[in-house]
Amino acid sequence: MQNSDLLLLSSVETQKLLVLADTSLIMAQRLSEWCGHAPILEQDIAISNIALDYLGQARNWYQLIAKTLNKREGTNTHTEDTLAYLRDVTDFKNLLLVELPNNNWAYTIARIFFISNYQHHFYTQLLTHTNSNIAAIAEKSIKELNYHVQWSGDWMIRLGDGTNESKQKMVEAVNNWWSYTGEFFEEKLHAMFGTNATILEQQWMAKTKAIFEEATLHIPENKWMQTGGIEGKHTEHLGFILAEMQFLQKTYPNATW
Amino acid sequence: MQSENEWPLWEVFIRSKQGLDHKHVGSLHATDAQMALTNARDVYTRRMEGISIWVVESKYIHASNPDEATSLFEPANDKVYRHPTFYNLPENITHM
Numbered sequence: 001m002q003n004s005d006l007l008l009l010s011s012v013e014t015q016k017l018l019v020l021a022d023t024s025l026i027m028a029q030r031l032s033e034w035c036g037h038a039p040i041l042e043q044d045i046a047i048s049n050i051a052l053d054y055l056g057q058a059r060n061w062y063q064l065i066a067k068t069l070n071k072r073e074g075t076n077t078h079t080e081d082t083l084a085y086l087r088d089v090t091d092f093k094n095l096l097l098v099e100l101p102n103n104n105w106a107y108t109i110a111r112i113f114f115i116s117n118y119q120h121h122f123y124t125q126l127l128t129h130t131n132s133n134i135a136a137i138a139e140k141s142i143k144e145l146n147y148h149v150q151w152s153g154d155w156m157i158r159l160g161d162g163t164n165e166s167k168q169k170m171v172e173a174v175n176n177w178w179s180y181t182g183e184f185f186e187e188k189l190h191a192m193f194g195t196n197a198t199i200l201e202q203q204w205m206a207k208t209k210a211i212f213e214e215a216t217l218h219i220p221e222n223k224w225m226q227t228g229g230i231e232g233k234h235t236e237h238l239g240f241i242l243a244e245m246q247f248l249q250k251t252y253p254n255a256t257w
Numbered sequence: 258m259q260s261e262n263e264w265p266l267w268e269v270f271i272r273s274k275q276g277l278d279h280k281h282v283g284s285l286h287a288t289d290a291q292m293a294l295t296n297a298r299d300v301y302t303r304r305m306e307g308i309s310i311w312v313v314e315s316k317y318i319h320a321s322n323p324d325e326a327t328s329l330f331e332p333a334n335d336k337v338y339r340h341p342t343f344y345n346l347p348e349n350i351t352h353m
């Protein structure tokens with residue numbers, strides 16, 4: 001990637017959209033690892049559907065970013081593919097939660113529940129964003145996110161209020177993911193979008209508590225939260241995802257189907 | 258027969274559009290009605306096949322015995338007067 005591109009990518013407008021685009025893309029990549037491996041056929045299809053929903057959302061955001069960059073630069077070199085395949089770890093601005101390994105079904109469900117519940121409320125605030133493109137993508141995504149919240153919420157309850165083994169796995173998943181949920185509400189992220197982090201956190205917490213109550217789960221007590229994803233500081237796991245995802249384009253540049 | 262650790266089987270019915278009937282489209286496994294509905298949505302409506310879903314646990318469906326087919330259905334063969342073939346339908350009526 002040329003230097004001029006990097007300069008453009010660090011501008012605020014593009015940066016903030018990359019948080020949304022990269023979060024959706026990496027989420028899709030992680031979820032698609034379940035394809036062919038989910039506990040039963042019906043859930044395999046369900047989780048692949050959700051992965052594709054996230055991929056579709058990522059594409060919408062990347063197309064908007066590419067359009068913005070091309071316009072500013074007076075070129076047409078940026079595409080959704082160059083953004084997805086030709087950037088390196090520190091260029092990615094996804095939330096840390098989505099890049100961590102799937103571990104087991106409980107971890108996967110808890111992650112979908114945390115993220116989709118968050119994005120649902122976040123995108124609802126974006127409906128009134130001054131940029132009509134952003135509002136339109138948010139509106140389209142919300143319909144899908146609604147379903148993801150419902151689907152993952154059902155599973156939170158089923159596992160949390162299920163057998164001893166399922167409960168123990170769900171409690172472990174919730175405890176392990178919890179410190180990655182603080183990043184959802186970081187002021188500097190919401191300052192970029194003009195969204196209200198306090199209201200967002202209250203809405204997210206209200207839904208989380210409602211589902212946890214039915215699932216006989218408890219909100220973890222630890223208050224210390226991980227940060228870094230939106231600034232491009234990632235865990236060691238993101239590099240492995242990108243290595244797999246970007247392998248073909250890096251080995252055979254400009255290869256097409 | 259269903260083994261102990263296998264989820265119950267459900268039959269899925271989808272209505273493709275307003276005004277049409279729910280049609281049987283297949284079956285799936287689920288632990289309860291709510292999961293059967295979401296599974297049906299994910300498995301059978303991915304390509305805009307429907308606007309409404311019914312699920313029924315398969316064990317509640319009672320079927321006629323194939324061995325009795327002769328006595329059940331064949332007697333209708335020569336009852337031509339039961340068919341409404343003597344009416345003329347207006348041209349713009351479609352779903353008849």
